[in-house]
Amino acid sequence: MKTISKVVAAALLAGALLPSASWAQSAPVFSAAVGLHSLSAMLPPTAPSAGGLQITGLGGNSAPWTIVVLLTFLTLIPSILLCVTPFARLLIVFHFLRQALGLQTTPSNQTLIGLSMILTFFLMQPVGVVIYDNSIVPLQAGTITPVEALSRAGEPMRQFMAHYVRDKDVALFLELAKEPRPHNVQDLSFRVMLPAYILSELKAAFQIGTVLFLPFLIVDMVVASITTSVGMMQLPPVVISTPLKLLLFLMVDGWHLLIGALMRSFS
Secondary structure: OOOHHHHHHHHHHHHHHHHHHHHHHHHHHHHHHHHHHHHHOOOOOOOEOOEEEEEOOOOHEHHHHEEEEEHHHHHHHHHHHHHHHHHHHHHHHHHHHHOOOOOOOOOOOHHHHHHHHHHHHHHHHHHHHHHHHHHHHHHHHHHOOHHHHHHHHHHHHHHHHHOOOOOOHHHHHHHHOOOOOOOHHHHOOOOHHHHHHHHHHHHHHHHHHHHHHHHHHEEEEEEEEHHHHOOOOOHHHHHHHHHHHHHHHOOOOHHHHHHHHHHHHHO
16 A cells, blocks of 8 residues: 555656646747747738748848858859969969879878968969959948949959960860950950969969979989899889988978979969
């Protein structure tokens, strides 16, 4: 009997506490529902759709689609900026240098990317100042519209890319786009300028990387021929040539010469 009475007492106590616990769990939900109702009361009324009310976003589109478009655009901005700046040329040349020295992971990819970004910022700083003065400052003052600010920001970038784009690449994309030949750079659309600039940068980067590769290739060939002639088959030639290439690179102050030549190629 005592056991039965204990069980009954425990059941009664659980029944008394259960409503309060369920109310504690549902209180935040109730508060959030009240807050959402208050927020919806503050929003302007929208036209009902088949599934209920629809919150409109930019340009009359639904808010989820607006968020998707903005997030996609923000994701693509870094890639676009890297393709219209010297970043691609610098990074490719640094990877050529690492392969020519016979090093696989030193310097690391993060180091090379960071160095390329710093040098890109150094080269693009004058262009950024012009864009800030001609586009961002008037936009903040309210004297121009965002569309006009974007148009003004494109002109300095167009002038920068025009110095390094090849006529051959421009002619190729003009033919592919079926656009008439422009009279000057200002008449050239970004649809043609951007791919032509990227192609020109790739060509310049591979040219510099090939010239950079040749001295270290000669060292590899000399070491391989010497080790083969003396019958040293136990030790691979790359093990001997890598320290020699590093020593040669340090003796001529290779980083100073390479970065100086890269910076002057953009002057």
